[in-house]
Amino acid sequence: MHDILSIHWFRQDLRLTDNPSLYHAALRGRVLPVYILDERNAGEYRMGGANRWWLHHSLESLIRSLHGRLALFRGDALEILPALVRSSGAAAVHWNRCYEPWRIKRDTLLKEKLREMGIAAESFNGSLLWEPRQVRKADGTPYRVYTPYFRNGCLAAEPPRIPIPKPEKLDTASPPPESLPLEALGLLPRIRWNRQLEPHWTIGENGAAGRLTTFLLHGLDGYREGRDFPSRPNVSRLSPSLHFGELSPNQVWYGAKAAGSGRDLDHFLGELGWREFSYSLLHDNPGLPKMNLQHSFDRFPWTENPEALRRWQQGMTGYPIVDAGMRELWQTGYMHNRVRMIAGSFLVKNLLLHWREGEAWFSDCLADADLAINSASWQWIAGCGADAAPYFRIFNPVLQGRKFDPDGIYTRRFVPELSGLPDRYLFSPWEAPAGLQRSSGITPGPVYPAPLTGLEASRRRALDAYNSIRKKTES
DNA sequence: TTTTGAGTTGTTCGA
DNA sequence: GTCGAACAACTCAAA
Numbered sequence: 317m318h319d320i321l322s323i324h325w326f327r328q329d330l331r332l333t334d335n336p337s338l339y340h341a342a343l344r345g346r347v348l349p350v351y352i353l354d355e356r357n358a359g360e361y362r363m364g365g366a367n368r369w370w371l372h373h374s375l376e377s378l379i380r381s382l383h384g385r386l387a388l389f390r391g392d393a394l395e396i397l398p399a400l401v402r403s404s405g406a407a408a409v410h411w412n413r414c415y416e417p418w419r420i421k422r423d424t425l426l427k428e429k430l431r432e433m434g435i436a437a438e439s440f441n442g443s444l445l446w447e448p449r450q451v452r453k454a455d456g457t458p459y460r461v462y463t464p465y466f467r468n469g470c471l472a473a474e475p476p477r478i479p480i481p482k483p484e485k486l487d488t489a490s491p492p493p494e495s496l497p498l499e500a501l502g503l504l505p506r507i508r509w510n511r512q513l514e515p516h517w518t519i520g521e522n523g524a525a526g527r528l529t530t531f532l533l534h535g536l537d538g539y540r541e542g543r544d545f546p547s548r549p550n551v552s553r554l555s556p557s558l559h560f561g562e563l564s565p566n567q568v569w570y571g572a573k574a575a576g577s578g579r580d581l582d583h584f585l586g587e588l589g590w591r592e593f594s595y596s597l598l599h600d601n602p603g604l605p606k607m608n609l610q611h612s613f614d615r616f617p618w619t620e621n622p623e624a625l626r627r628w629q630q631g632m633t634g635y636p637i638v639d640a641g642m643r644e645l646w647q648t649g650y651m652h653n654r655v656r657m658i659a660g661s662f663l664v665k666n667l668l669l670h671w672r673e674g675e676a677w678f679s680d681c682l683a684d685a686d687l688a689i690n691s692a693s694w695q696w697i698a699g700c701g702a703d704a705a706p707y708f709r710i711f712n713p714v715l716q717g718r719k720f721d722p723d724g725i726y727t728r729r730f731v732p733e734l735s736g737l738p739d740r741y742l743f744s745p746w747e748a749p750a751g752l753q754r755s756s757g758i759t760p761g762p763v764y765p766a767p768l769t770g771l772e773a774s775r776r777r778a779l780d781a782y783n784s785i786r787k788k789t790e791s
Numbered sequence: 792t793t794t795t796g797a798g799t800t801g802t803t804c805g806a
Numbered sequence: 807g808t809c810g811a812a813c814a815a816c817t818c819a820a821a
Contacts, residue, residue: 454820463799464820583799654800697800706815708812708813793821795820795821801813803812804811806811
């Protein structure tokens with residue numbers, strides 16, 4: 317029995333603990349661990365730059381945990397895996413499921429192909445608390461509103477799987493000679509912009525576990541209120557690790573339940589619920605990354621403005637809280653959730669630029685870029701999502717800054733040229749008296765830009781635009 | 792089938 | 807300065 321060889325195909329599950337596929341492969345006998353960078357099947361959904369950078373280091377860490385025994389490939393998984401099965405004599409191929417449409421399509425084909433070869437192909441749930449098809453309304457159709465989805469759907473369904481330990485005995489096979497060195501995957505950029513991201517993160521399974529522990533000890537208590545303040549330590553920063561599966565949502569779910577209680581706990585679990593909801597939406601709407609879920613938005617009067625888009629991307633809009641967020645993104649590969657909403661609202665409402673422009677930039681710059689979550693979130697902020705905010709909900713970046721960064725710690729950190737301004741003017745530097753602007757080094761000259769657009773006028777323009785696509789009840 | 796209540800994250804205005 | 811109402815109408819969920 318012990319000479320049975322199984323391939324465990326690592327994908328978005330770069331961990332040894334609570335890895336159902338790996339665990340079962342290890343129970344059967346020897347395991348050949350494999351990772352494949354499959355850009356052929358990904359097509360236009362090729363990973364963004366920050367994702368690739370994170371993946372490089374996560375694989376580096378995984379290789380260390382496996383004592384070098386991870387076979388690496390680059391190319392079409394539909395060709396690579398069957399060939400590897402033949403050359404290695406493996407009897408089974410195991411993996412944990414992924415949910416992006418292109419991966420589902422590929423994995424379905426692969427499963428057929430392997431089964432035709434007489435190979436046991438088996439997939440497991442390693443990335444979601446509930447499989448999309450598990451959470452349905454009484455009539456069998458999917459939920460489209462978050463609250464009933466989570467409360468009546470998820471919480472009333474089977475509780476999530478209890479995490480399993482790492483395989484007690486992991487007998488790994490050596491990578492075959494055609495396995496590539498990590499560098500050959502070409503995940504790191506040629507221009508080493510990634511260097512600045514590195515000090516902000518510990519990447520890999522251990523780093524993820526450390527971040528979880530820190531959050532459970534110091535962030536969960538007070539989460540409900542504190543998560544909205546970007547300078548407070550009440551967010552977990554687990555999103556990139558969850559994306560790549562350096563830890564499972566199950567570990568986070570049960571870890572939080574053991575460490576917290578009350579409304580702080582409920583709200584934190586609810587955020588995991590939003591992750592599930594996004595995956596569920598993508599599962600039932602494969603067009604989510606491109607098409608407005610609300611059809612009426614197909615005639616929304618988006619504008620084109622490459623210069624405004626560029627200034628938003630570079631954190632030079634002239635609105636300090638927006639710019640702080642966009643620079644945090646560029647410098648660290650991450651942006652605090654509250655600030656994502658403010659920056660997102662500014663792009664789609666004040667600038668009237670298409671949400672897909674924002675989605676594309678975030679996809680490239682966020683270490684946690686995730687197709688389901690990123691597209692669902694941008695559709696939500698634009699108002700065209702499944703259960704979208706009322707269109708008149710337009711964030712005011714000055715008020716939001718004052719409210720959620722009252723002492724300016726976050727904003728001054730990422731927009732240091734404003735650090736000399738008193739709190740009173742920090743979020744509206746153009747209102748500061750000329751003398752103060754001069755003495756704090758903002759003028760003369762383009763040290764910090766004048767606001768890209770007026771808030772009142774652009775708010776009015778957005779409301780008109782949203783009005784223009786409303787269904788006319790009477791003619 | 793019909794009805795009722797509700798819907799992540801906001802802003803502005805006027806009392 | 808604080809507080810409640812208005813901002814609109816629609817879709818969804820569930821009884």
